[in-house]
Each structure stands twice: as C-alpha cells, then as structure tokens.
Amino acid sequence: MAESSAPGGYPIPITVEFTGGLELLFGNERKHKVVLPARLENGSSPNISFLLGYLVDNLMQDERKDMFIMEDSVRPGVLVLINDADWELEGEDAYELQAGDTIVFVSTLHGG
Amino acid sequence: MYQTSEIDANIARLRQQIAGTEAHLRQLKVQLSRAEQQAKEAHDLGQTYDGGHPVEWQAETLAALSQKIGSSSRLHEDGIPATTPQHSGEPLLLSSGDVSSPSSKGRWPLSTEEYRRYGRQLILHEVGLQGQLRLKSAKVLVVGVGGLGCPAAAYLAGAGVGTLGLVDGDTVEVSNLHRQILHSTNTIGIGKVDSAVDYLNGLNSLVNLIPHRAHLTPQTALEIISSYDAVLDCTDHPTSRYLISDACVLLGKPLVSASALRTEGQLMALNMPPKPPGDASGGPCYRCVFPKPPPAESVVSCGEGGIVGPVVGVMGVLQALETIKIIATGTVDRADSNGKTSEMHSKANEAPAPASPSLLLFSAFSSPPFRSVRLRLRRTNCASCSAQATITEASLTSGSLDYVAFCGVTSPLDILAPHERIGASEYSKLYRSSPHILLDVREPVHFELSSLPGAINLPWSECVAKPGEALLQDVERLTQGREDEGRDVLVVCRLGNDSQLAVAKLKQAGWQGAVKDLRGGLRAWRQEVDPDWPDY
Numbered sequence: 001m002a003e004s005s006a007p008g009g010y011p012i013p014i015t016v017e018f019t020g021g022l023e024l025l026f027g028n029e030r031k032h033k034v035v036l037p038a039r040l041e042n043g044s045s046p047n048i049s050f051l052l053g054y055l056v057d058n059l060m061q062d063e064r065k066d067m068f069i070m071e072d073s074v075r076p077g078v079l080v081l082i083n084d085a086d087w088e089l090e091g092e093d094a095y096e097l098q099a100g101d102t103i104v105f106v107s108t109l110h111g112g
Numbered sequence: 113m114y115q116t117s118e119i120d121a122n123i124a125r126l127r128q129q130i131a132g133t134e135a136h137l138r139q140l141k142v143q144l145s146r147a148e149q150q151a152k153e154a155h156d157l158g159q160t161y162d163g164g165h166p167v168e169w170q171a172e173t174l175a176a177l178s179q180k181i182g183s184s185s186r187l188h189e190d191g192i193p194a195t196t197p198q199h200s201g202e203p204l205l206l207s208s209g210d211v212s213s214p215s216s217k218g219r220w221p222l223s224t225e226e227y228r229r230y231g232r233q234l235i236l237h238e239v240g241l242q243g244q245l246r247l248k249s250a251k252v253l254v255v256g257v258g259g260l261g262c263p264a265a266a267y268l269a270g271a272g273v274g275t276l277g278l279v280d281g282d283t284v285e286v287s288n289l290h291r292q293i294l295h296s297t298n299t300i301g302i303g304k305v306d307s308a309v310d311y312l313n314g315l316n317s318l319v320n321l322i323p324h325r326a327h328l329t330p331q332t333a334l335e336i337i338s339s340y341d342a343v344l345d346c347t348d349h350p351t352s353r354y355l356i357s358d359a360c361v362l363l364g365k366p367l368v369s370a371s372a373l374r375t376e377g378q379l380m381a382l383n384m385p386p387k388p389p390g391d392a393s394g395g396p397c398y399r400c401v402f403p404k405p406p407p408a409e410s411v412v413s414c415g416e417g418g419i420v421g422p423v424v425g426v427m428g429v430l431q432a433l434e435t436i437k438i439i440a441t442g443t444v445d446r447a448d449s450n451g452k453t454s455e456m457h458s459k460a461n462e463a464p465a466p467a468s469p470s471l472l473l474f475s476a477f478s479s480p481p482f483r484s485v486r487l488r489l490r491r492t493n494c495a496s497c498s499a500q501a502t503i504t505e506a507s508l509t510s511g512s513l514d515y516v517a518f519c520g521v522t523s524p525l526d527i528l529a530p531h532e533r534i535g536a537s538e539y540s541k542l543y544r545s546s547p548h549i550l551l552d553v554r555e556p557v558h559f560e561l562s563s564l565p566g567a568i569n570l571p572w573s574e575c576v577a578k579p580g581e582a583l584l585q586d587v588e589r590l591t592q593g594r595e596d597e598g599r600d601v602l603v604v605c606r607l608g609n610d611s612q613l614a615v616a617k618l619k620q621a622g623w624q625g626a627v628k629d630l631r632g633g634l635r636a637w638r639q640e641v642d643p644d645w646p647d648y
Contacts (some may be wrong), residue, residue, distance in 0.1 A: 019475055020376060021412065024573065030478060062577040067410060077406025079471070085486040086401075086471075104485075106473065108402060111373040111414040112260040112348040112424065 009038030012046065012099050016055065020107035022078065025062040032059060036097060048080065049093035051103065068105075079106040221245060226318065230272050243440030244272060250439045251275040253340040255328055255356055257304040258282075259414065259424035260370050260431060261346035262294040267432035269312045273439070275320040276312070277340055280304040281327040291421035328352060330508045330515065333359040342438060344431050345369040348413060350405050351515040357382060357398030358513075361389060361497045362505050366444055368434045369398065370427040373417050377427035377474040380487070381434055383497065385467060386444060390499035392490055395467040400491040408520035423476050430472065525609040527616055533631045534602065536640040548600040549591055553614045554634075558606060562634075562646045566597075572610040580621030587618070599625030608633035 016032045023030045036046045036054065046054075049072075056069055066075060073093065074080055080087040081104040082095055097103075221241060222230075226248075233239045239247075252273050254261045257280040269276055282304050284295040292304075299307035305323040312321055324336055328347075337343055337359050345356045345367060353369065360367040360383050367382040380401065387394025414424070438444060469487040496503045507513050534542075543550070543564070552559055553572040563569070568590045575583050591597065601618065605611040611629035618627045630637065638645035 019473065019478075020378070021373065021417075025577075030475075063579070064576060066407070070407075075407060075410070076404035077402060077410060079401070081485050084483065086488045088488040089486060104483075106378075106471075107410070108406065109371040109373040109376060109378050110349055110353065110411050111417065111419060112256055112258055112346050112371050112427075 010099070011038055012036040012097055012101075014051075014097055014100070015102045016051075016059070017102065017104045019104065020109055022068065022105050022107045025064070025068055026055075026059055027061045034059070045096045047094055047096045048082070048087060048103070051097065052093070074105065077108045079108065080104075081106060222248075226272065229316070229318070233271065239436075239440050242442070246439050246442055247272050247436065248274045250342070251277070251340045252435060252439070253277040253279065253337060253343045254346055255279045255343065255352070256346035256348065257292075257294065257308045258288065258346060258348065259291040259372065259419060259421070260428040261344070262292045262308065263425045263428035264344050264346055264432040264435075265308060265312060266294060266315065267429055268435060269316045269319045269321075271432070271436055272316070273319060273436075275322060275340075277322040277324060277336070278305045278308050279324040279326075279328055279336065280308075281325065287415075291419060291424050293425070328355060330355060330511055330513055334363065334505060334508055337365060338363050340365065341444060342366050342368065342435055344435060346428065346431065350402075350411060350519045353398055354405070354518065355515050358496050358503050358508065360386070361397050361501075362503070362508065364388060366395075366438055367397075368431045368438070370431045372419060372424035372427045373412060373414060375420050375423055375476040377423055377430075379427055379430050379434065379472040379474070380469070381438070382469075384438065384443075384469070389497045389501040392492075393467065394490055394497060396469050396488060396490045397494065397497045399496045400489075400494050401471075401487060403491065403494070405519040408522045411519075411522075420476060423474070426474060426476075430474075525612050528612050528629065532615060532628055533612075534628050535631050536636040539602070539630055539637075540641040543602075546600075547596060547598040548602050549587070549594070549597050551587070551601055551603045551614070553603055553605045553610050558648075561648060564604070564634075564637075567604070572605065572614055575614055575617060580617060583617060584621050584623060587623070599623075601625060601627045602630060603627065604630040604637075605633045607635055 013033065013035045016034050017030055018026050018032075019030060026032065034051075034054070036051070038045070040046055040050060052069060052072075052074065056065055060068060062068075068075060068078070070076070080092075082090040083102055084104075087093070087095065220227075222244065226244070227234065230239075230244055234241065234244055250273050252268055252275070254265045254268070254276065257265065257278050261278070261280070265276060265278060280303070284292070284299045284302055284304055284307050286297070286300055288295055288304075289297065289300075294308040294311040295304065296307070296311075299310065303325055305325050309321045309323055312319065326332070328336065333355055337356075343356060343360050343365050345353055347353060347356065348371075353371075357367060357369070359365075364383075364386045366384045366386045368379075369382055370377065370379045372378075382395060382401075383397050384395035385393070467489060469489065471485050471487050473483045473485065475481055475483075490497055492498055493500055495501060503513065550564060550567045552563055552567040552569050553575065554569070555571050555573065556569060559567075559569040570586060570590060575586070578586070587601070601615075601623065603611040603614045603618075605614075608629065608631055611633060615627045615629045632639075634645065635647075638647060
C-alpha cells in the first residue's frame with residue numbers, strides 16, 4: 001500500500017554507526033540518523049554503494065577520503081555490517097536499504 | 113577341670129572365629145557379586161555413551177565403587193552383621209581408614225589438590241570431570257604476553273590447562289603495567305615471557321609452562337604451533353595476525369583472535385572448526401575476513417592511540433573463556449603425532465556442528481557495550497584456507513612470504529626540507545629570544561599533560577579535516593592580541609610527524625611568514641633539552 005500511495009515511495013530512514021576509530025572521520029560521532037530518498041535519479045533504489053558515496057559527500061568531515069573509501073569501496077580493514085551481519089552475507093554493496101536498517105562500519109583493531 | 117574348661121573355651125573361640133569368617137566370606141561373595149553387576153552396568157553405560165567414561169581410568173573408578181560397598185552401614189542395611197575379625201593378621205575387609213586415606217596414584221582421575229583447586233568449575237555441567245580432564249591434557253599457545261596475553265594466560269593457567277606455551281620477545285616496561293597484569297614493578301626490564309612464567313608458577317604450579325623467548329617468525333611459526341592444540345592471537349600488529357592465522361590453517365589449529373585499542377575491543381574464533389584448506393565446512397580464517405591488509409598508516413598501536421587497561425583485559429579474559437569452551441566441550445581433540453589437531457565427536461558418525469562464525473565487538477563507552485555480529489563463511493578464493501590456497505608450509509618455512517612487505521611499513525615521515533625544521537637544542541636557545549607563534553598540534557588531552565610556555569593548542573585531527581583557508585582562519589583567530597609574537601610559526605607535536613604535515617598545510621594555504629617544525633617533537637625536547645619533561 002505504501003509504495004503506491006506516494007510517487008517514488010517514502011524516504012528511507014536508517015541508522016549509520018561508525019566504530020573502531022572510524023568515528024574520528026565523522027566528527028567523532030558514532031551514531032548518525034540518515035534519511036535516504038526512496039528512488040534515485042536513475043529510478044533505482046538506494047543501495048550500500050550509493051550510501052558510501054552519500055556518506056563521503058554529506059557526513060564525512062575529514063578530508064582524507066581514502067581513510068574510508070578506496071577504489072569505490074570501503075578501504076581494506078573496514079567491515080560493513082548490515083543489521084548485525086557481515087555485508088558479504090547480504091549481497092555486499094548491492095544490498096538495497098530498507099527503512100529501519102542499521103549499517104555499521106567497523107575499522108579492525110590491531111592493538112593488544 | 114581347668115584343662116577341660118580351657119579346651120572348651122578354645123573350641124568356643126574357634127567356632128566363633130569360623131562363624132565370623134563364614135560371615136566375612138558371605139559378605140565378600142555379596143561384594144563380589146555386586147561389583148560384578150556394577151562392572152557390567154558401567155561397561156554397558158560406557159558402550160551407550162561411547163567415551164563417556166575414559167577407558168584408561170575405568171579400572172580405578174570400579175575399584176572405588178567396590179570399596180564403597182565395604183562400608184559397615186551398607187552391610188547392616190542388608191541384614192548381614194558387620195563383624196570385624198578379632199584375631200591378628202590381614203584384615204578381610206578394607207578398613208574405613210583406607211577408603212578415606214589420601215588418594216593414592218591412579219585411584220581417582222584427578223589428584224586431591226586438583227579436586228580442591230578446580231572444584232568451583234568441576235561442579236558445573238559445562239566443565240565437569242570430562243571437561244577438566246580435557247583441559248588437563250590440552251596444550252595451548254598464547255602468542256604475545258601483553259595486554260591480551262596476560263589476562264588470557266592467567267585464566268587458562270588458573271583453569272588447569274595442562275600445558276601453556278608463551279611467545280614474546282619483548283621486555284617489561286613501566287608503561288605496560290596498567291594493563292599487563294602478570295608483570296610487576298619488580299620485573300621491569302626482564303623478558304615478558306620470564307616475568308609471566310614467574311607469576312603463573314606462583315598461581316598454579318600444576319601447569320607445565322613453556323617459554324618461547326622470541327617473536328614468532330614465518331620460519332619458526334609452524335614448528336612452535338605444531339605441538340599445541342589451540343592458539344590465542346594476543347599480538348598487536350597485522351603482520352603477526354596474518355602469520356598466526358596462516359600457520360593455524362596449515363596445521364589445523366583453532367585460533368582465538370582478539371584486539372583492542374582506546375576504549376574498544378574485537379574478538380573472533382577463527383578456523384573453527386579447524387578443517388583442512390578447501391573444506392568449506394571449516395571456519396573462516398583471518399584472510400577470509402580481511403583478505404587485504406589495511407593501509408599501514410591506518411594501523412594504530414596502543415602506544416600511539418592509547419588503551420584503557422580493563423578494555424584490553426576484558427578482551428583477553430574473553431579469549432581465555434572462548435578457549436576453555438572449545439577445549440572443555442571436546443570440540444577439538446589433542447594434537448596427533450603429525451601435529452594436526454583433529455575434531456573429536458562424542459558420538460560416532462555424528463556430523464560436527466557447522467561453523468557459525470561471529471565477531472564480538474566491545475565498546476566500553478557505548479550503550480549497550482557488547483554487540484555480536486555474524487561473519488561470512490570461508491572465502492572460496494582464500495589464499496590460505498580455500499582449495500586454491502597459495503600459502504603452503506614450504507612458502508612459510510622458506511621465508512618466501514614477506515608479511516612485513518604484505519602489510520606495508522610506515523617509514524618515518526620526512527616531507528620537509530632541512531631548512532624547514534629546527535632541532536630541539538637549537539630551538540632551546542631561540543625560543544625565548546626570538547618572537548614567534550608556537551603552535552602545538554597535539555590532542556587537547558596531550559596538551560593538558562604538558563605544554564611549552566605560550567604554546568597555542570590547535571589539534572592536527574581538526575586541521576587535517578579542514579580546507580587550508582579554514583586552517584589559516586583558525587590560526588589568525590587563536591593568535592589575536594598576540595601580534596608581538598610576529599608571523600613566524602614553530603609547530604610542535606609529540607614525535608615530529610603531525611608537525612611536518614601541519615607545516616606543509618600552512619605553507620600550501622599561503623601563510624605569510626616562516627613556518628618550521630620541531631624535529632623529533634617534544635620527545636626530542638625531553639631527550640635533548642629538558643629531562644624532566646613528562647614521558648608518557
């Protein structure tokens with residue numbers, strides 16, 4: 001019902017979290033509420049790949065983009081978790097975001 | 113008369129002895145019959161559970177069972193008089209004193225000391241006698257005896273892991289002591305392994321401690337790890353993490369890996385179950401989760417980034433717990449003669465539990481502080497654990513795998529020309545006489561610990577995120593009212609790296625005036641000029 005009631009559908013509210021030091025690139029804030037458009041200009045639904053670009057353009061406060069993104073994906077050593085599961089279990093960057101999703105970006109730690 | 117009565121008394125005594133002996137004979141026959149019945153039941157039970165009662169000490173347990181029957185109260189209940197031979201010689205029944213005497217060797221599966229020491233975990237279903245015996249026969253290797261390895265080793269030794277190997281090439285420093293709980297003020301300067309052995313011996317001398325007083329290398333890793341059943345990665349760098357994971361996959365050892373930094377920690381059980389490379393039912397390895405190493409400049413140590421002691425302590429304790437779970441439940445068996453650890457199944461032909469890998473995230477200042485996430489299974493093209501694996505025992509031992517090159521190294525930053533830098537001794541002669549802006553780009557918490565007179569704090573972490581113009585505006589704002597200091601800037605930081613970046617950025621942004629940095633940072637200041645400068 002909801003899809004048919006609004007042209008392009010309703011915006012998609014999600015929660016984005018950064019941990020393992022990545023929060024330092026995002027104003028030292030761990031948890032962010034983000035609202036994504038239901039439809040992109042090309043008519044597709046926003047997926048993780050879109051989210052990565054969106055975060056770099058809108059949320060990242062650090063100029064060192066390569067501390068987060070390398071070769072159009074997250075840099076090595078960063079895990080992406082979609083609702084508490086490794087994104088590789090959910091279709092990686094092609095996963096289409098749903099309202100209420102929690103996406104966590106974890107930088108692996110090495111200290112001991 | 114006298115003689116006759118003496119003979120009569122003798123006859124009566126003999127009759128009494130015969131009656132008593134016949135009673136003993138009946139008791140013995142009852143005991144024998146009951147012992148045989150119990151032996152049969154124990155045997156049948158053993159068959160039913162297939163290994164529920166280890167063969168090697170069934171005999172001792174049966175002996176103990178038959179002794180219980182000999183107690184006098186039990187015989188009374190059965191209506192048979194509990195008579196004791198009055199004459200001298202060998203007692204026909206074991207006296208109660210024998211039953212309660214200190215356990216002789218082999219009589220019970222554990223020693224008197226072990227029952228007392230491990231009693232609190234022995235009475236738990238999750239450990240129990242079988243779990244304790246498995247812990248006792250287990251050989252566990254702790255690689256790295258620092259913030260993770262110290263608490264992990266302490267709990268493993270406390271729990272009665274039979275053999276505990278410790279690997280580390282470092283010596284104890286005073287800055288270790290807020291978190292590395294096996295070391296003490298008295299062992300500063302001593303090898304960490306020896307310091308740990310000293311403590312662990314005092315904690316539990318029943319544990320066989322094996323020191324390995326050097327860092328693990330590709331050449332030594334396989335030989336050292338092969339004689340253990342499970343490995344804990346308590347190291348602090350990607351190079352060792354990839355090496356340990358590769359070696360554990362090649363040798364079929366489960367690996368419990370943890371890490372910590374600042375206020376956060378991460379824990380994974382890897383290669384669990386430890387199947388051979390190419391077997392998709394095995395648990396993922398470190399390379400499955402992180403196929404590519406992180407950029408070297410993103411790797412931050414506890415010395416650089418800081419660490420809250422209990423945070424790394426929690427992670428080390430969790431590693432010990434995960435290892436105890438793996439061993440006590442019998443999920444993996446002891447290393448066989450080939451050095452491989454095989455899985456042990458409690459029932460014949462039962463399929464082992466499939467891998468359900470997870471990553472535990474701990475964030476001490478978040479709510480909730482723990483989060484467990486599902487990880488991927490083995491990667492089908494993994495360089496280490498897949499059918500296409502390129503990492504072999506030969507490539508490890510020959511040294512052809514260069515883990516340092518694989519992970520990259522950060523060479524000391526050197527981006528400024530010599531005339532753009534000033535040494536600590538030279539600066540000590542200038543800093544009072546020559547007017548200048550002194551810019552300290554350390555974090556505010558560093559600045560609060562110690563700063564040079566007149567220094568302005570502008571953290572590099574803020575500068576780096578900003579465009580050059582915004583940085584210039586910041587410096588202008590911070591130096592308002594201090595025009596007498598002129599336009600020349602000297603930048604200082606902790607070690608002399610961020611200060612170079614700040615100098616370069618200020619120059620690029622077009623700062624009007626000379627900009628230099630203090631070579632070697634405030635560490636050089638302490639070493640060359642002011643020995644009382646706080647060393648943190």
